[in-house]
Amino acid sequence: xKSTGLAIGLGVLxxxxxxxxxxxxxxxxxxxxxxxxxSHHYTHTILFVVLAVASFVAANFARPKGTVYVTDRPRx
Amino acid sequence: MTLxxxxxxxxxxxxxxxxxxSSLGHAVLIPSLLKWSFKQSDPSFLPFLVLLHIGTAxxxxxxxxxxxxxxIRGFFAAAIRGQIQNDTERLSMLLLVGTIPAAILGxxxxxxxxxxxxxxxxxxxxxxxxxxxxxxxxxxxxxxERRTPVTASSRAEQEEHFxxxxxxxxxAAAIVGACQALAFLPGISxxxxxxxxxxxxxxxxxxAARFSFLLxxxxxxxxxxxxxxxxxxxxxxxxxxxxxxxxxxxxxxxxARFLLRYFRSGxxxxxxxxxxxxxxxxxALLHFNL
Numbered sequence: 588x589k590s591t592g593l594a595i596g597l598g599v600l601x602x603x604x605x606x607x608x609x610x611x612x613x614x615x616x617x618x619x620x621x622x623x624x625x626s627h628h629y630t631h632t633i634l635f636v637v638l639a640v641a642s643f644v645a646a647n648f649a650r651p652k653g654t655v656y657v658t659d660r661p662r663x
Numbered sequence: 664m665t666l667x668x669x670x671x672x673x674x675x676x677x678x679x680x681x682x683x684x685s686s687l688g689h690a691v692l693i694p695s696l697l698k699w700s701f702k703q704s705d706p707s708f709l710p711f712l713v714l715l716h717i718g719t720a721x722x723x724x725x726x727x728x729x730x731x732x733x734x735i736r737g738f739f740a741a742a743i744r745g746q747i748q749n750d751t752e753r754l755s756m757l758l759l760v761g762t763i764p765a766a767i768l769g770x771x772x773x774x775x776x777x778x779x780x781x782x783x784x785x786x787x788x789x790x791x792x793x794x795x796x797x798x799x800x801x802x803x804x805x806x807x808e809r810r811t812p813v814t815a816s817s818r819a820e821q822e823e824h825f826x827x828x829x830x831x832x833x834x835a836a837a838i839v840g841a842c843q844a845l846a847f848l849p850g851i852s853x854x855x856x857x858x859x860x861x862x863x864x865x866x867x868x869x870x871a872a873r874f875s876f877l878l879x880x881x882x883x884x885x886x887x888x889x890x891x892x893x894x895x896x897x898x899x900x901x902x903x904x905x906x907x908x909x910x911x912x913x914x915x916x917x918x919a920r921f922l923l924r925y926f927r928s929g930x931x932x933x934x935x936x937x938x939x940x941x942x943x944x945x946x947a948l949l950h951f952n953l
Contacts, residue, residue, distance in 0.1 A: 619771050630889045634770045641763055644756075647745035 594650040601642030608635035664711070666903045668699060673907030676715040677722070677914025681876065681922055683855030683934045684941075685793055686719075687712070688786040691849045692945050695783035710890045714904050717887035718911035723880045726919050730877070734758065750829040754877075760833050761840030761878045768844035769882070776847040784949055789850025790942035796851075797935030800859030804930075807865070818928035825867040828874035835864035839874070843882060850942070853879055859931065868926035876919060 610616035611631040620628050664672075675693060680686040690712055724731060738755035740748075747753045811824050831839075839860035846853030854875045861871025 630770050633885060633889065634766050637766060638763065641759055644742040644759070647742060650745055652745065 589649055589651045591651060594646045597642050597646035597649055601639045601646060604635045604639035604642055608632045608639060611635060664699075664900070664903065666906065668694075669711075669900075669903040669907035670910055672711070673715055673718065673910035674914050676712070676907075677719055677911035677916075678918055680716070680719045680911075680915055681723075681854050681918045683793075683797055683852045683858060683931055684938055685786075685790060685846070685850050685852040685855070687846065688790045688793070688850035688852075690715075691786040692783050692790070692941075696945060696948055711904050711907070713887050713890035714908045715911040716883045717891070718908035719915040720880050720883040720887065722912040722915035723876050723883075723919060726916060727877060727880075731880075734877070750827075754829045757829070757831060757833065757836040757874075758877055758881070761836040761843075761874075762881050764837055764841035765843035765878075765882050766885070768841065769847060769886070772844065772847060782849075784946065786849040787942045787945035787949060789848050790938050790945065791850075793851050793855055794935040794938030794940075794942060796859060797855055797931040797938065800862055801930050801932050801935070804862045822867045822869070822928065826865050826870065828861070828866060828870045828877070831861070831864050831866060831874065835860070839864065840878060843878065852938075855931070855934065858926075862931075868929065868931075869923060872922055872926045 607616065608631075611628040614627055616628070616631075620631065672690060672694075675689055676686050679689045733751045734755045737749070737752040738759070741752035741756060747756060808821060811821075839857050842856040842860045843853055845851045845856050854872070857875035857878055858868070858871045861874050862868065864871075866874060
């Protein structure tokens, strides 16, 4: 399943995950945390960094590659 | 916690982590049954268990050191190229896909699970559930074996008709990975549910165990990296805990070697029966306060 639109979507998702990771790292985001008074949420930060990496990898997989022509005989 | 207790817990954790019998369940149950004075609700108990898990993860890293080098190289090669070209690259992507669901569930369910954590009765009940799951996985596997048209003269030959870890589908890898989150419940075995998931996905027993061990390593290490600073800051006897972690690693290494050999022809049933028996005995002992 390769399409430029999907690749861009996944890339944008990766950027969103990175922003969320930064917000958790600086304690700006306090959603679904065990200790709301903590100034940093490193567990959540690591998770969203991993999700961002996975999104970028998926985006690269979804990106249409250049066509490769395979011939039966080697060219001389 | 005394040195002897820490060493015992290390040995127990290392020996039970990779066997499909729930290390967490045993770590909650045994101190309670032995009436040890340290409290499992103590803030330093969870980081201690995590330190023991790091010992286990280190043992797995040592056991699969060459494979991990290949997996990491394969991951970067495939990620940059945007294409999978060999089995090692496929395995690296399967591990990524399998790790994400467990990581998401682990991070967001952490506080709720901690509430359940401190109850030995809950651990004993889940141990029984774990045993039933193991037996259930094998019932379904035997059905799949009966559907296999080729007859085999031995169990090892029969196993060869099933797939290697690299051949599992990405959807199955994600489901097996999500099953890891069940192991946050004390009494449910991480290796048990992931090996069982692998069996349902059509893997050989030995390959399901290998995939389970590879899948467990990053999750355990990541959990350790996060929790260990708490261990050092809370003024607990770090030396004793580290000794326990080393013992845990040694026991885990020996367990992994044994299990990989056992699963060439062995099944999950004996562990299922053990879990049901251990859970029932524990419940009785806790109920009658013996």
